[in-house]
Amino acid sequence: xxxxxxxxxxxxxxxxxxxxxYCIAFLDxxxxxxxxxxxxxxxxxxxxxxxxxxxxxxxxxxxKKVAKAIQDVIPCKRIGMAVIxxxxxxxxxxxxxxxxxxxxxxxxxxxxxTDEEMERISNDIRSQI
Numbered sequence: 523x524x525x526x527x528x529x530x531x532x533x534x535x536x537x538x539x540x541x542x543x544y545c546i547a548f549l550d551x552x553x554x555x556x557x558x559x560x561x562x563x564x565x566x567x568x569x570x571x572x573x574x575x576x577x578x579x580x581x582x583x584x585x586k587k588v589a590k591a592i593q594d595v596i597p598c599k600r601i602g603m604a605v606i607x608x609x610x611x612x613x614x615x616x617x618x619x620x621x622x623x624x625x626x627x628x629x630x631x632x633x634x635x636t637d638e639e640m641e642r643i644s645n646d647i648r649s650q651i
Contacts, residue, residue, distance in 0.1 A: 537640045538648075547559050547584070554628065557619045559616075598620055604628070
C-alpha cells in the first residue's frame with residue numbers, strides 16, 4: 523500500500539482540499555509554493571500513463587476544478603501542472619501556483635509552512651470548490 527493510499531484511507535493525516543469518487547487532492551507537505559497541491563487517483567496506479575483512459579480523464583477534469591480553486595485563493599499568474607512520478611509509486615499530478623517558470627523547478631528549496639498555515643490554505647481552497 524502506498525503512502526497516498528494511506529492518506530486516502532485516512533490512516534495518515536493530510537490537508538485535503540477536494541475529493542470525489544475517483545480522486546483526492548491534498549496539499550504537498552514539501553511545497554514549491556503556497557497552495558502546491560497533489561491530485562491523486564484513489565485507485566493505486568504506479569505510472570500515470572498506465573491509468574485507463576476513463577480514470578485519466580477524471581483526473582484531468584478534477585485537476586481543472588482544483589486548479590481554478592487554487593487560483594481563486596493564491597495570487598499567481600497561472601497554475602502549473604507537472605507529472606514526475608518518481609517519488610511515490612502512485613500516480614499523481616502536481617498543481618503549483620506560478621509567478622514564473624522557475625517556480626516549477628523541483629530542485630528549488632521547498633517551503634516549510636506551519637501546520638496552521640497549511641490548514642488555512644487548505645480551508646481557503648476547499649471553500650472555493
